[in-house]
Amino acid sequence: MTQKTLIEGVREALMEEMERDERVWVLGEDVGRKGGVFLATEGLYDRYGEARVLDTPLAESSIIGVAIGAAMNGTIPVAEIQFADFIHPAFDQIVSEAARIRYRSNGDFGCPIVIRAPFGGGVHGGLYHSQSVEAFYAHVPGLKIVIPSTPEDTKGLLKAAIRDPDPVMFFEHKKTYRLIKGEIPEGDYVTPIGKAAVRREGTRLSVFAWGLMVHYCLQAAEEVAQEGISVEVVDIRTIAPLDKPAILASVEKTARALVVYEDNLTGGFGAEIAAIIAEEGFEMLDAPVIRVAGPDVPAMPFNKPQEEFFLPSPERIATAMRKLASY
Amino acid sequence: MYRQMVLARAVDRRMWVLNRQGKAPFVISGQGHEAIQVAAANAMRPGSDWLVPYYRDLAFCLALGQTARDFMLSVFGRAEDPNSGGRQMPSHFGSSRLRxxxxxxxxxxxxxxxxxxxxxxxxxxxxxVAVTCIGEGGTSQGDWHEGLNWAGVHRLPFICIVQDNDYAISVPHRLQMGIDNVAKRAVGYGIAGVTVDGGDLLASYAAVKAAVERARGGDGATLISAKVARFTSHSSDDDQRRYRPQAELEALLRRDPIERFRGYLLDEGVMAEDVDDSVQQEATAEVDAAVTYAEAAASPLAEDTLRNVFAEESA
Known part of the structure; x- marks a missing residue:
């Protein structure tokens, strides 16, 4: 089978879902003729036209607000926020509105929207094109949060998101768009939301990650394997709902847990995973839960040395693995 | 339409009584706003057109088909409350059936x-057609601008009715915007801007009807500024005597939209006094029955707090 990029997974999912269901449409800044700043929506405009592949005003709150309204009236909007860094103006629409519509109407209304946004660093994006924002939304019940790390999952999970009756936030790590290649199965398939995936089996310690960090963890695991440390790498895939059984099953097997995330250390989503392991897996553990994350500075700098300092690297992760394995 | 206004007023007054009796923890009112709301509801096509309301739209929602009982169920936070199953404060309307x-x-x-x-x-x-309402204070929000911009860009079948009662809680109109009339902003969005006396039922009906026809005809959106009187404090947690002069509050009473329309109906001989009496009595009886029913209705189950976060498998 041919190798495809992660962004091709996005594109194929959108193309096929719009073909399958005429209620599905795409809106966002530059998603039309240009095909998106990363070309995630390339080809959609030519095939489906402006009404279903709509370039919006430069106003994120209304991109989500209009999507919510359109979802009330029989359509399934897939809203693109050009960079996750610029999603903040829409926080109110996402948190106060989309996430609560079903709850506050006691099930009378639903809100079937998908919000796609590229996130993450390592591309010289500076403070405002590098952020990880999943922790803000992981705090909000009523939202599903998906972060794929492979082309196959990207397509299958995005299809699942579009078919989901509730709001789904779909964060795509922008550095993985073209860096990560893999096979995409032929034909229609859906990858269920809410299931983690073991990317590498191991026995000495477990590492939990999502997005680009999954790949860095796999590199680190390969490196320490040569030193005899057997690492299990678990791709979280969906932040919410979180696959707690898969996390605890892996800890039960290895008795050691490392959580790796790109966001700032304090209050990042990995803190929740660490808390779950500490609370529900305490008796299985032979060592403290360790986190590797970005430092507690406001955001990722543009220049190379400071960007590299911020972003957890395979080397840093490998060092943490050795430390954890030594317990 | 007169009946609808009278019923709305009766429901609204009763919820304040319930609040003073300690039976309703929170109420927020639409007294003084009834004419524009009832007029708009009657200018719309029921079951087809949409209302995206705000919290003063009691008369609007009653005129669209909600009942006094529906509302009282929400005042008491009952399980049967069709708006939210008792989850939201009263006046947070919602009904997929009524759009x-x-x-x-x-x-x-x-x-x-x-x-x-x-x-x-x-x-x-x-x-x-999608109709949405907001107070004049709400027009300062970015989302108000963003929404109207969309309406203009796409010439949408959209009507925004600003119910301008001069106060956003305590903040007066002059500190909210640098213009006397928010409809002037319509030109900036490329949509129609209309000003109407929101206390005049027939003028309000004509204004909204024209906007609905404009929307249906593909001629785009309308921003309606409806000047209304806010008879009550912002909510049951507010006392407007702290920030509104006594003379201003007394003058408000001369702007009662229901009294104005009642006077018109009587003067024109359209309605006899005894008919009015029966309209009032029917409204009171409906409210009495609604309160009796709602007060006795069951509260939601505590364990159902966890339900309807996401779609549930149909049982």
């Missing part, structure tokens, strides 16, 4: 929702 979109307490977000509903209607080729 009244569920409302949060956030001011301004609803304007973008109405634009989205209207966009979907237009793209799907449906002959539907």
């Amino acid at each position: 009244i979109m569920t409302k949060s307490s956030v001011v301004g977000t609803q304007i973008c929702h109405a634009a989205g509903i209207a966009y979907a209607a237009k793209v799907r080729g449906l002959d539907e």
Whole structure:
């Protein structure tokens, strides 16, 4: 089978879902003729036209607000926020509105929207094109949060998101768009939301990650394997709902847990995973839960040395693995 | 329409009584706003057009088909409350059946929702109009601007009715905007701007009817500024005597939209005094029955707190 990029997974999912269901449409800044700043929506405009592949005003709150309204009236909007860094103006629409519509109407209304946004660093994006924002939304019940790390999952999970009756936030790590290649199965398939995936089996310690960090963890695991440390790498895939059984099953097997995330250390989503392991897996553990994350500075700098300092690297992760394995 | 206004007033007054009796923890009112709301509801096509309401739209929602019982169930926070199953404070309306979109307490977000509903209607080729309401204070929000901009860009079947009662809680109109009339902003969005005396039922009906026809005809959106009187304090947690002069409050009473229309009906001989008496009595009886029913109705189950976060498998 041919190798495809992660962004091709996005594109194929959108193309096929719009073909399958005429209620599905795409809106966002530059998603039309240009095909998106990363070309995630390339080809959609030519095939489906402006009404279903709509370039919006430069106003994120209304991109989500209009999507919510359109979802009330029989359509399934897939809203693109050009960079996750610029999603903040829409926080109110996402948190106060989309996430609560079903709850506050006691099930009378639903809100079937998908919000796609590229996130993450390592591309010289500076403070405002590098952020990880999943922790803000992981705090909000009523939202599903998906972060794929492979082309196959990207397509299958995005299809699942579009078919989901509730709001789904779909964060795509922008550095993985073209860096990560893999096979995409032929034909229609859906990858269920809410299931983690073991990317590498191991026995000495477990590492939990999502997005680009999954790949860095796999590199680190390969490196320490040569030193005899057997690492299990678990791709979280969906932040919410979180696959707690898969996390605890892996800890039960290895008795050691490392959580790796790109966001700032304090209050990042990995803190929740660490808390779950500490609370529900305490008796299985032979060592403290360790986190590797970005430092507690406001955001990722543009220049190379400071960007590299911020972003957890395979080397840093490998060092943490050795430390954890030594317990 | 007169009956609808009278019923709305009777429901509204009763909820304040319930609040003073300690039976209703919180109430927020639409007294003085009834004419524009009832007029707009009657200018719309029921079951087809949409209302994306705000928290003063009691008369609007009653005129669209909600009942006094529906409302009282929400005042008491009962399980049967069709708006939210008792989850939201009263006056957070919502009914998929009546096409009244569920409302949060956030001011301004609803304007973008109405634009989205209207966009979907237009793209799907449906002959539907989205009407949304807000106070003049809400027009300062970014979402108000963003929603109206969408309405203008796509010439949407969209109507925004600003119920301008001169106060956003305590902040007066002059500290909210640098213009006397928010409808002047319509030109900046490329949509129609209309000013109407929102206390004049027939003038309000004509204004909204024209806007609905403009929307249905594909001629785009309308911003209506309806000047109204806020008879009550902002909510049961507010006392407007602290910030409104006594003379101003007394003058408000001369702007009662129901009294104005009642006088018109009597003067024109359209309605006899005894008919009016029976309208009043029927409204009181309906409210009495609604309160009796709602007070006795069951509260939601504590364990159902966890339900309807996400779609549930149909049982």
